[in-house]
Amino acid sequence: MKRKTNRRPPLLRDISWSRLAEMFGNPRPPLSISEQQFDYCDAELRLLASQPYLSMDLSKLGYYYADLAFVELQPDLFDYLFPACLMDWHRSLADNRPCGGGTAEIHFAVSYGQVFRKMLSPDRLLAVRNFLLDSFLARLDAETRLFDIQNAAPSWCWIRRINSLARIVDLTELWEQWWSLGTPGRAIAAIQYVSALLYFDDENPLFPAELTPVLWSHDSQIHHAGWLPANGEFLSQSFTAEFVKRKIQEAVAMLPAGQEREKARQLLTDLPAQEELLDHRIAELPGQLLSPDPAEWTV
Known part of the structure; x- marks a missing residue:
């Protein structure tokens, strides 16, 4: 097999906050939060949910990962914070580190809490899968x-x-x-x-x-x-x-x-x-x- 020259890499869709926000209907921070944080850290959850994406402290998402696994989720809060969870997944992959720790870990949370089945429509689930795919392929390309x-x-x-x-x-x-x-x-x-x-x-x-x-x-x-x-x-x-x-x-x-x-x-x-x-x-x-x-x- 001859090696092709000047071969361009496959085009990936943009991996960005704007893409993630669009996937979830360009959500705004919830006006009120009724969800009780699993470890009783309600103030920390409210602070996280009030932050704009570009200045959000993703290291604090462990509070929400615990909720994804163990509590009944507030839909508008999920729509606002789950894009941040996906960005954390992307950045942790790029940085060669796990996405969360202990049971406050995104893969466990999604699996144990049946998040994809409970919270995502078929179209939105496809968009999430496409984002994960693009993120992973970008990691391989690096x-x-x-x-x-x-x-x-x-x-x-x-x-x-x-x-x-x-x-x-x-x-x-x-x-x-x-x-x-x-x-x-x-x-x-x-x-x-x-x-x-x-x-x-x-x-x-x-x-x-x-x-x-x-x-x-x-x-x-x-x-x-x-x-x-x-x-x-x-x-x-x-x-x-x-x-x-x-x-x-x-x-x-x-x-x-x-x-x-x-x-x-x-x-x-x-x-x-x-x-x-x-x-x-x-x-x-x-x-x-x-x-x-x-x-x-x-x-």
Whole structure:
């Protein structure tokens, strides 16, 4: 396959406060708040809900994440604060950090509180999913190095986040967009990902043994379930050994000439000797991702 030149990345919709506000009808801060904050921090919730988006302290959204999980939600308050939750999700992904902490964590809150079912119309749910997809693809597009000894976080955090996301939404379109390998960043992410399938931890040429990606690691507080069943079924059907072999070739071809491309080319060189391990791990991966308590690789 010949590498295309002057290839432009796929266009993503704008990731902005204006987009988020439009998704929820350009809401204004509620005139009154009847919702009782789960930890009795009503004053903190009222202060958060009175702030304009551009000056909102997103670090205080933990108060609202607890409400999403555990209390009856006030609709106009939800319409105003949930766009901020999505922006926090986007920024935490870009910064390689979890989105909240403890049970005041966005993925757990959305799942436990059944927020998408209770609070979002089909059209609004689609808009939310599209925003999450665009945010995640932008994160992949930002990848420039297969591994940086000074900053190992990127190779871990986006893998953790995709596994958190797979617990709450359908990943089919995101997976297809990623593996179309339309940008060098997505190609780098693909090489990072498949390296954990091709090698034992102490043999991976891209990562030190202690920093080899764990493909079922996640940054959510959802510990009672793994990937949604529909996501696991899609992975089982589409992510085959032949698919992976083809995508390694395409990913290497996508990278510009230089050090990263030469590192990625090592996977192509090693592939014939690693096919048996790849076959085993490809077969095992969906079960690991679907499990709430995955074990180590069996091989």
